Amino acid sequence: xxxxxxxxxxxxxxxxxxxxxxxxxDELVRDTYLQxxxxxxxxxxxxxxxxxxxxxxxxxxxxxxSRDEDVKRVLDGIELTSKLACxxxxxRVNDEDILPAAESPFSMIRVACYLKDIDKAIELGHACMxxxxxxxxNLMAVSTNLEKDIDEGLTQLSDSQIPSVYVVDSYGSMxxxxxxxxxxxxxxxxxxxxxxxxxxxxxxxxxxxxxxxIIDGCNMLDASAFGIGRGAGNCPLELLTDxxxxxxxxxxxxxxxxxxxxxxxxxxxxxxYLIPYMITGALNEHPRTAIxxxxxxxxxxxxxxYDKMTTPEVVGK
Amino acid sequence: xxxxxxxxxxxxxxxxxxxxxxxxxDELVRDTYLQxxxxxxxxxxxxxxxxxxxxxxxxxxxxxxSRDEDVKRVLDGIELTSKLACxxxxxRVNDEDILPAAESPFSMIRVACYLKDIDKAIELGHACMxxxxxxxxNLMAVSTNLEKDIDEGLTQLSDSQIPSVYVVDSYGSMxxxxxxxxxxxxxxxxxxxxxxxxxxxxxxxxxxxxxxxIIDGCNMLDASAFGIGRGAGNCPLELLTDxxxxxxxxxxxxxxxxxxxxxxxxxxxxxxYLIPYMITGALNEHPRTAIxxxxxxxxxxxxxxYDKMTTPEVVGK
Numbered sequence: 102x103x104x105x106x107x108x109x110x111x112x113x114x115x116x117x118x119x120x121x122x123x124x125x126x127d128e129l130v131r132d133t134y135l136q137x138x139x140x141x142x143x144x145x146x147x148x149x150x151x152x153x154x155x156x157x158x159x160x161x162x163x164x165x166x167s168r169d170e171d172v173k174r175v176l177d178g179i180e181l182t183s184k185l186a187c188x189x190x191x192x193r194v195n196d197e198d199i200l201p202a203a204e205s206p207f208s209m210i211r212v213a214c215y216l217k218d219i220d221k222a223i224e225l226g227h228a229c230m231x232x233x234x235x236x237x238x239n240l241m242a243v244s245t246n247l248e249k250d251i252d253e254g255l256t257q258l259s260d261s262q263i264p265s266v267y268v269v270d271s272y273g274s275m276x277x278x279x280x281x282x283x284x285x286x287x288x289x290x291x292x293x294x295x296x297x298x299x300x301x302x303x304x305x306x307x308x309x310x311x312x313x314x315i316i317d318g319c320n321m322l323d324a325s326a327f328g329i330g331r332g333a334g335n336c337p338l339e340l341l342t343d344x345x346x347x348x349x350x351x352x353x354x355x356x357x358x359x360x361x362x363x364x365x366x367x368x369x370x371x372x373x374y375l376i377p378y379m380i381t382g383a384l385n386e387h388p389r390t391a392i393x394x395x396x397x398x399x400x401x402x403x404x405x406x407y408d409k410m411t412t413p414e415v416v417g418k
Numbered sequence: 419x420x421x422x423x424x425x426x427x428x429x430x431x432x433x434x435x436x437x438x439x440x441x442x443x444d445e446l447v448r449d450t451y452l453q454x455x456x457x458x459x460x461x462x463x464x465x466x467x468x469x470x471x472x473x474x475x476x477x478x479x480x481x482x483x484s485r486d487e488d489v490k491r492v493l494d495g496i497e498l499t500s501k502l503a504c505x506x507x508x509x510r511v512n513d514e515d516i517l518p519a520a521e522s523p524f525s526m527i528r529v530a531c532y533l534k535d536i537d538k539a540i541e542l543g544h545a546c547m548x549x550x551x552x553x554x555x556n557l558m559a560v561s562t563n564l565e566k567d568i569d570e571g572l573t574q575l576s577d578s579q580i581p582s583v584y585v586v587d588s589y590g591s592m593x594x595x596x597x598x599x600x601x602x603x604x605x606x607x608x609x610x611x612x613x614x615x616x617x618x619x620x621x622x623x624x625x626x627x628x629x630x631x632i633i634d635g636c637n638m639l640d641a642s643a644f645g646i647g648r649g650a651g652n653c654p655l656e657l658l659t660d661x662x663x664x665x666x667x668x669x670x671x672x673x674x675x676x677x678x679x680x681x682x683x684x685x686x687x688x689x690x691y692l693i694p695y696m697i698t699g700a701l702n703e704h705p706r707t708a709i710x711x712x713x714x715x716x717x718x719x720x721x722x723x724y725d726k727m728t729t730p731e732v733v734g735k
Contacts, residue, residue, distance in 0.1 A: 277629065
């Protein structure tokens with residue numbers, strides 16, 4: 102038995118690009134789309150939309166910007182059976198970067214924001230909706246917010262037209278009971294909206310927490326091929342696709358994609374369960390300190406990193 | 419808040435040895451004991467007890483046999499603050515291999531068996547209890563048994579003196595709802611016994627399923643450093659130790675053990691989440707086909723392996 106309302110969003114290129122500044126080959130991105138579509142995944146999020154005056158195109162690959170013309174060129178000739186999505190950050194995108202949906206290959210724009218920027222996110226989301234896009238608001242790092250502030254943000258979202266709101270475990274710090282608590286809260290405040298889930302894998306819980314979110318009623322599910330994503334990465338798409346009972350999903354193309362693209366890629370850039378990410382997850386911290394460690398010559402000095410991260414005078418707590 | 423009845427068993431050397439025929443250096447085993455004990459872990463399972471006429475000591479390392487004199491020599495001078503455990507398989511150990519507990523460094527003997535051998539397991543378990551050992555029965559591969567057979571086996575266990583019975587997800591095929599179903603069943607049949615949990619990580623669910631088992635009432639928890647174990651490995655001890663709230667547990671020595679021993683070891687022998695193990699887990703199959711694939715020159719041919727494993731005339735279903 103399956104729940105027909107469930108939709109899966111592949112965030113392989115968008116979240117994976119946080120590792121390598123979106124320096125993916127066109128061939129990899131095209132193949133990702135083809136296999137994700139063959140697997141029956143509902144949406145593929147190909148990158149961020151962002152203003153070219155804020156990020157240097159010599160440094161960042163094209164999926165930092167996700168211009169419509171690049172999408173059309175790289176996916177040229179492919180029938181878009183999976184909808185295309187992109188993400189936008191508050192203050193990083195200009196109105197002119199977002200064309201009307203009717204003229205664009207994109208179907209969905211997801212607005213990522215911290216709770217403090219909820220008003221800006223709602224305004225940007227409404228602007229995207231006005232242009233004809235499906236729209237979500239993804240509340241990042243909610244594990245660090247006070248309940249009164251979460252409640253206030255959800256109240257504002259309940260008063261908005263935004264149809265879909267995500268629970269995001271940005272730091273991979275949540276246990277299944279945290280997922281249940283948040284999803285139930287989101288559902289209580291937003292009874293008529295779709296609730297989404299986006300998990301990180303710092304403690305090998307991204308897949309389990311996504312299953313828990315499904316049980317709790319989430320119907321928008323994020324995952325990425327081989328779990329690629331910043332730091333410990335995301336819920337592995339191969340596991341989620343295999344788990345879901347909906348006949349439209351098929352894990353085989355995802356296995357093909359991993360074999361041909363992401364296994365080789367994993368030998369050149371790093372993501373997944375590593376002890377420094379486990380430590381930041383356990384401490385409910387942004388992974389930036391662990392990412393910095395992994396880029397240094399002390400990358401496997403786990404005990405020294407743990408001691409540093411748990412010493413109050415060092416971390417400023 | 420913690421549950422005082424919870425006990426953690428480290429199965430690093432016993433389950434890890436399934437990868438390398440227990441060819442661990444004495445220094446690694448000694449260091450594992452020291453760090454596991456420093457972390458406050460209740461039991462360390464150092465290996466299997468087995469008859470030397472059944473396994474060639476030239477091929478298998480000493481923890482295939484776990485003779486008391488080897489334990490005493492390798493752990494010489496260490497105060498045994500964590501209890502020592504070993505595992506026995508039906509038909510692989512002789513009575514004379516098991517000395518009375520009063521003369522042995524071991525406190526616990528765990529009897530592993532398939533459901534069909536439950537009578538033999540109970541008899542062997544009673545023999546161990548008669549010699550003064552704490553004893554468990556670990557019902558392997560229960561995901562492949564019919565419910566009527568599980569019920570019959572649990573009825574026999576309920577009539578026995580065995581004080582502790584394990585739910586074992588041998589193939590890493592269980593979701594949290596399967597764990598809940600089995601733990602509740604075991605509790606219903608065995609209300610006065612301790613229920614244990616031993617998970618494999620084929621679908622990155624070993625830690626999550628162990629948490630679920632705790633929620634459901636399991637009080638004996640298996641885990642291994644860095645998740646080492648055959649195939650996809652086990653519940654990572656570092657994650658479990660960090661999760662548990664009991665003040666006696668401390669994750670830092672486990673991080674030290676990983677940094678100094680098991681990270682280097684992971685570069686010479688292989689375990690953990692790999693697509694072939696995900697496939698056997700998803701199919702509720704023994705990992706032997708995936709292990710064989712990983713030892714061949716086709717080790718990353720995921721699609722061909724998936725096709726083979728899902729072709730009825732090939733797998734004989």
